[in-house]
Amino acid sequence: MRLFAAVIPPQPAVTELAAALAPLHTLPGADRLRWTEPTTWHFTLAFLGEVDEALLPGLTERLARAAHRHPPHTLRFARAGRFGDKILWVGAEGELTTLRDLARSTAAGARRAGVEADGKHPFRAHLTLARAAGPVHLGAYTEHLADFTGAPWTADRLALVRSTLPASGVPGERPRYTTVASWGLGG
Template identity: 50%
Template sequence: MRLFAALLPPPDVVTALRRRVAELTELPGAEALRWTRPPGWHLTLAFYGEIPEDVAPELALRLERAAHRRAPLALRLRGGGHFGDRALWADLAYGDPDHRTHLRRLAGSAAAAGRRVGAPEAERPFHPHLTLARGRPRRPTPLGPFVEALADFTAPPWPAERVSLVRSHPPRSGVPGEQPHYEELASWPLGG
């Protein structure tokens, strides 16, 4: 099972982001990007990769404990950024300055839950973001204009109150551009 821990945005945030992404897809060069779809929008806390099915319950128990030890967060999607020409993302703002630190600690606890059941260490340091589009390796697209178009974007406040364990079902058809399907397996309240 390919699993990760995430915070899932509420419907009003998805609606606001959907409107802005519709505008972004009209910009020159947008057709060269692979745009993520709203059902797949999430903030990854920890990526576990392939986890044996018989280990998933232990991971879920450890992730539940991690969620209960952390308080809810006041978040807001605001602005954006990019990782080279690989990914365009929406950035986060925090309702309380301490929530940036609390989010990092939550991500660290989620990653620790994975390590305890044998998931590999993260390849990159945690950088909170919500991926909107991915570049195509054979067709690099400058993402700067898209980041500029996101500069004034502000979504409604987001009370992040639950951590979710999500399964990623990879594309199977072989059709270029097909995206994975995400299935929320369980979720737990923060501070539970």
């Protein structure tokens, strides 16, 4: 099964961000963006890839320990950014050191359970909003969100999420995410 560990924002924060994004859907090139669904929004802490189901008990035990070692912390959506002209994202402000430490603990726990976390990129708190499906200059989108700062919310759970990739071959179909397990932060 294909897995990742994440912090999932609460519904009021998701609703607020979705409202801030609504005007972006009318910008030139918006039809060439594959917008992520608000119901799937998350901050990936560690991408685990394909995981043998036999490793799941050890993995969940290690992730539970990681969750309990870090306190709930305050975040808010803030500023947009882009990875080239391919991915549009929104970042976070707040207790980012705690979030970064949680990401490190999550990846370390996964490795101890025999699951190799993707270590190609250093952790950067971002939530993917859209992926370009053709040539789009994302600068206009990041400029529109440059001053956006959402209301504070509490990150209080670590989630292990299964990602099921589309199998139908229908263009634009998105992966399905299912929470396998979650743990409250703090001890």
